[in-house]
Amino acid sequence: MAQLVCNNLSIGYEGVEIVSDLSFSVGSGDYLCILGENGSGKSTLMKTILGLHSPMRGSIETGEGLTQREIGYLPQQTQVQKDFPASVREIVVSGFQGRCGARPFYSKEEKRLALENMKRMGIDKLARRCYRELSGGQQQRVLLARALCATQKMLLLDEPVAGLDPKVTEEMYDLISELNKSGITIIMISHDVKAALRYADHILHIGGEIFFGTREEYLQSGLYTVKGAR
């Protein structure tokens, strides 16, 4: 069985279905890109996978030793975070909170791993800096480092390059690609069809016509010429 399997999934909120009858699976080490226009239910799908929403119908199963709680998550930035007084170190180590249970403080080992993840993202020099004073690209790296503290298996990225300039966007994509090569499964929501085709090996297209398959199948499906022309 794959790491994540969705069977006949219907998602939505407040009783309104946005996407119906969605079936797809993600294997270990895959790089899946979820495409679709605004309002097509991409973020809702992601929140359903994370267990923040319950599915209206169908099921989501995890396998290969992955539990739902071990899925790391890079959310879109919220207004609250833009003026939150927190140091980079405080935010990164908070990625371990989920596994703390009732334990009140972080262990030495967790603090060390947090530092390691900061190094991996190239932000260890910023550890004492204030999050709200960093550039958009640096903030995304901080949140990625935090997500790495929560998981070593699967990352869900919600529009990771939104609002970044082209150069930083490129760096971000490379960084994600490296993580994927090191064995972490990536599920990324994106508008950017070109980048999706360059980096991802599987494509899920929702909204209007539903498509799930490999990159090559997507290119041949005809959906690409219709949607990608925009």
Add this chain to the structure above:
Amino acid sequence: MEAFEKLISYVQLPFVYHAIIVGVLIALCSSLLGVTLVLKRFSFIGDGLSHVAFGGVAIATVMNITNNMLVVMPVTVISAVLLLRTGKNAKIKGDAAVAMISVGALAVGYMLMKLFPASGNLTGDVCTTLFGSMSLITLSEFDMWVTVVLSVVVVLFFIFFYNKIFSVTFDEDFARATGTRAGLYNLLIAVIIAVIIVLAMNLVGSLLISALVIFPALSAMRVFKSFKSVTICSACLSVSCALIGMLTSIMFGTPTGSTIVVADIVAFAAFSLIGFIRRGFGR
């Protein structure tokens, strides 16, 4: 000099001395959750709860219950939990629900106090409840001990759950997705806010509580940059302002609650200025 001598002679009186200790403890507690309240946009809930507490006091007064904390505490805690719940299932939106509950409690409270006056001096009673006056000094021994114990509990709770409060405040979705029981901690935070408000009511009265909770946090946020330093700074700030406010009010006979809040406002202005200058030089 005369005012200073008056201060020395007052502070030596045991009941004044006790009142100051209790006041400092309350100020400490109320500042701790300030950052969370401001950032989670919970500050309006704090404001609403303080009005509910006023209603609670009115009911206790009418029913002639001497230890009014026994009534006010449960009423406020239950309201806090209800407000948090309504915020989620949004039939009536959060802020509207708060406005309804708080104004309702205020109206019912005042009406009850007017209909069944407990003492001859109604205006005085209402004013005391709203603005605090010197009620700390008239605090009964029972209330004093309850306040001390609850303050210690709040401080311990905060230390123990510090990292969880941080996670839930910074990014609730992430916390929930990775297995933190965010709902539970939100509930605990709401209950603690309710407890703090009831405690703080004795110090500054129900109308001024929000100031005690929010000002130190906002001031600290102007200057400090990590969650830990902001929290520590706002706790120190709140305690010093409360101390300065109480001593000033003894020296010059000004109302205690308002004097403390004025001290908080002055501190806020000073910290804003420091923050402004620092940023100016930083660029």
